[in-house]
Every structure is written in C-alpha cells, then in structure tokens.
Amino acid sequence: MELQKACVGYLSNYEVLDILQGAKSNKQHRKPHNQLATISYQTIRYLEDTPSKKHTPESITGFLKAVQAFKLTKCEKLTLLNLCPTTALEIQLVIEDSEERLTEDEVNSLLQVIATHLGNDKTNDMEMDTDQ
C-alpha cells in the first residue's frame, strides 16, 4: 500500500452520509465485512444527528452560490455547511477574524442565508412528518 496524496479533496458531512447510506443499501445481498459494517454504522449514526441529514444537493448548491458574496475560504464554507450555525457567536468561532472581515449586518445576513438554504425553513414539511 502506498500513499499518493493524503488529501486530494474535502468531503462534506452530507456527501459522506450519502455515500455510506448508498453503500449500505447496495450491499444488502452480500455478506458485509465486519470492520466496514461497524465503521459505516457508527459514522451514519453520528451524521444522522447533524444538520447534514436534512440537506439536499439543491440546498447545498443554493447555499454555496449565496455565500459567494462573503469572500469566505473553502474550509470556512465547509464548516458552515457541516455545522449550520444559528447564532452570531458560532459564526465568530468558525470564521477567523470575523470581527474584522465581516460587519454586524453581514453576519446577520450570513445567518439569514444559512437559515433559508440549510435551515429548517425550507424543510418544514419534512419536520412535520417526523414530529407526528
């Protein structure tokens, strides 16, 4: 086994969840490997507790287009996507030097963008289903 490159790209939580769930349903007829089954099960369980569970490819593209205006780095956008912050305090943690780079209004509009694209506003119908 030889390592070519330790990091050829970043994956969002949604992508990992999607791949693992897809793999699980594909391989039902086959005897799964112990280790793979264990790690997939545990990772899916963790990811299902995160906001990524409710995302769709459309909502993520919409979000990425909407945040272009904020001049964030790739990692910052990825973390925003994975965590879906709801408070200005969380934005401050994720974005380095956020006080200098973003004004208060921009932080608020960023929160608004997250809420409309990734938050619960759009998935109200889905939430109602799970509530019942």
Add this chain to the structure above:
Amino acid sequence: MFVLAEFEDNVRIRPWMFKRKLNDAIADELNRKLANKVYHNVGLCIALHDMTRIEDSYIFPGDGSSHTKVTFRFIVFRPFVEEILVGKIRSCSADGVHVTLGFFEDIIIPPHKLQHPSRFDQTEQAWVWEYDTGDGDKHDLFMDAGESIRFRIVNETFIETSPVGPSVSTETVEKSEVNLTSPYTLSAAIDEPGLGLLSWWENS
C-alpha cells in the same frame, strides 16, 4: 472533517474470488484492508470512495491469485487543525475531558484548554466550569458524560503502533501498553466563548 486520500496498492485476489466481477472483488479487498483502521499520518479510514485506475492483472508462478495494481480514493476522517466539531463527552478524568464522536473516540481536551477557571470534582468525577456571574458570585457548570459539546481541534498526534516483537519476560507489561496507546489522537480546546457544552450557549 472528512477528506479523500489517494492510495496505490497491489491487490491480490484469491482464485475463489474469480467468479466475481474484478471491480467488486478489489473494492471488497480494499475495504477489508483499510476500513476502520488508522493509516499513519493520514487519518481514520472509513470506506472506499472510488477507484481511479485499474491496471492489468498478473499471475505469478507458484501463486494462483491475480495481482492488480489499482489507484483508489478512500474516505478518511481527518479534521483539520482549528476545525470546530460537535461530539459527546465520554468521560472526565484528571487528565481532562474525553470526547467521542461515536466512530472516533480518541479526542481529549486537556485541563488547561478548558474554560477558565475550571476544577475537577472528585466526587462527581466531572470537570466544572466555575462561571463568574459578574457580581462576585460563581456558578458551577458541570460537564457530565453524555452531554453534547462543541470544541476546536488544536493538535493531532499519530503514533506508530507497529506490532511489538516477542519479548521473554516483560510480555504482560508490553501488552497493556499496546492497548493504551491509540494510533491517532486529537487534542481539542474549549477555552473560547461559544465552545463547551451546547446547553451553555443556547440562550445567548
């Protein structure tokens, strides 16, 4: 949190697997080799993502298996330093707070990276943030096991855990040592506003 790592490997497919499609047999073999294992300086391997190149297969004299060189990409858990993650408290000890993500358990927040001032409560076996309410009083915030916690990754450590050679007299001692060291450890911090138990910041 997750990255793609690219590897190259010579995969050996045993003859009794020949009835299966080559791609499937290789994918299974790679998952068997890497899934749920820590690759040194790469991270915790989760599952095969895709194979980017499969070269010709060879059969060598004296071995009925086929050998195929493949280049593939694997999903790997490796949060970058400074990344913010959310996990659950596994346990507290004098060494700090141990955090788990379910699939990965070796995250530790050392005492000096906790909210300041914090103390370790021996009877409760939990760390306590002595939150200053501002009027000279302080409010004890306990960090109990099972609570959700938000933290920042500050450091990562890889330890080579190659099998220890056979030893004559100190065998039992070495065994317990091997069990204790984990190949990939993350150290984290919660010493900023907004970090720590999710419930601490809910109303802010």
